[in-house]
Amino acid sequence: MIQTAFLGDVVLTTPLLQALRDRFPAAYLAVLVIPGTREILSGHSGLDEVLVYDKKGRDRGLRGIRLIVRLLDEKRFDCCLLPHRSFRSALLAFAAGIPMRIGFVQSLGCLLYSRRVWRDPSRHEVCRNLQLLGPLTPDRSLDRAVPTEKLWVSSDTEDPEWASRYLAEHGIHPNDRVIAIAPGSVWATKRWAPDGFAAVIDGLIVQNKRKVVLLGSHDDRPVVDEILKRCREKPVDLSGKTTLRQFAAVLKRCELLITNDNGAMHVGVAQNIPVVAIFGSTTLSLGYGPFTDRAEVVERSLGCRPCGKHGYSECPLGHFNCMKLITPEQVMTAVERMIQAPPQGL
Numbered sequence: 001m002i003q004t005a006f007l008g009d010v011v012l013t014t015p016l017l018q019a020l021r022d023r024f025p026a027a028y029l030a031v032l033v034i035p036g037t038r039e040i041l042s043g044h045s046g047l048d049e050v051l052v053y054d055k056k057g058r059d060r061g062l063r064g065i066r067l068i069v070r071l072l073d074e075k076r077f078d079c080c081l082l083p084h085r086s087f088r089s090a091l092l093a094f095a096a097g098i099p100m101r102i103g104f105v106q107s108l109g110c111l112l113y114s115r116r117v118w119r120d121p122s123r124h125e126v127c128r129n130l131q132l133l134g135p136l137t138p139d140r141s142l143d144r145a146v147p148t149e150k151l152w153v154s155s156d157t158e159d160p161e162w163a164s165r166y167l168a169e170h171g172i173h174p175n176d177r178v179i180a181i182a183p184g185s186v187w188a189t190k191r192w193a194p195d196g197f198a199a200v201i202d203g204l205i206v207q208n209k210r211k212v213v214l215l216g217s218h219d220d221r222p223v224v225d226e227i228l229k230r231c232r233e234k235p236v237d238l239s240g241k242t243t244l245r246q247f248a249a250v251l252k253r254c255e256l257l258i259t260n261d262n263g264a265m266h267v268g269v270a271q272n273i274p275v276v277a278i279f280g281s282t283t284l285s286l287g288y289g290p291f292t293d294r295a296e297v298v299e300r301s302l303g304c305r306p307c308g309k310h311g312y313s314e315c316p317l318g319h320f321n322c323m324k325l326i327t328p329e330q331v332m333t334a335v336e337r338m339i340q341a342p343p344q345g346l
């Protein structure tokens with residue numbers, strides 16, 4: 001399988017990996033990903049190997065494409081699934097001579113596939129990805145509205161006690177109830193306001209007696225700094241300080257995740273914690289919502305939503321009401337509902 005997209009896309013591909021392993025237990029299964037998402041897949045029971053394509057670094061340009069084509073060719077794969085719809089992914093599989101190349105009709109390189117599958121825009125991305133198995137199996141269970149396969153991420157740190165010790169070093173103890181906040185996103189129109197997050201953090205700490213951890217990558221630092229400047233109560237700031245697996249391990253310890261529509265949201269779902277997701281310029285209709293029934297989406301009903309598949313660096317209409325109209329009270333109401341809901345399985 002080739003999936004060289006971002007973290008969230010990779011996590012949304014893990015049910016397909018599981019379905020592949022369940023249906024072809026003896027097959028040698030490998031996935032090609034970018035360096036940034038490699039660790040989150042290590043240890044997946046559906047995988048024999050994780051290959052890395054550093055398309056923006058070591059393997060950039062034509063030389064890199066040649067290297068990866070040679071690598072894929074040497075492995076003599078019989079089949080390649082292409083959930084990632086880029087032309088480059090299609091080219092890699094085609095040039096490597098993989099006989100069966102299954103991808104979506106709507107992909108840029110679909111003419112380079114040997115089998116094309118309709119990508120149903122009305123379904124969740126997890127279900128759309130599972131449809132790629134269609135040419136390999138007559139299994140009608142792929143059409144189920146809610147597949148049995150779950151999202152998965154690796155949180156195996158070198159030490160199983162790592163998260164507890166790490167949080168203790170930051171003043172969070174085993175009996176503390178912890179809520180995580182992931183306020184970042186690559187796209188500005190998918191980021192809720194720092195004022196809003198700061199008000200929610202203060203409320204969680206003072207009224208709800210929770211500890212709060214801020215999570216994110218290095219790239220999220222400017223956003224996190226803006227939030228910290230506005231907080232009266234100080235959360236524990238772990239953004240940019242953890243690896244992806246450590247990030248997942250910390251999430252596993254949390255009671256709830258409050259997040260924008262971003263990769264962290266899918267990692268939280270994979271860690272089976274409840275999620276409050278704040279949606280701005282995107283909507284659930286695009287098929288990338290939290291893949292769980294333990295989530296609540298906070299959003300405003302506006303005619304301009306969704307204004308794009310991903311997001312923008314600024315609101316195309318200038319008012320940014322999709323996020324500006326979301327209040328801390330709205331988010332806190334969703335949080336209260338989620339933390340009062342009985343744990344799954346009761």
Ligand code: SF4
Pocket residue numbers: 189280281282302304305306307308314315316317318319320321322323
């Ligand atoms: S156009 Fe509408 S949905 Fe898009 S960013 Fe602006 S307010 Fe949000």
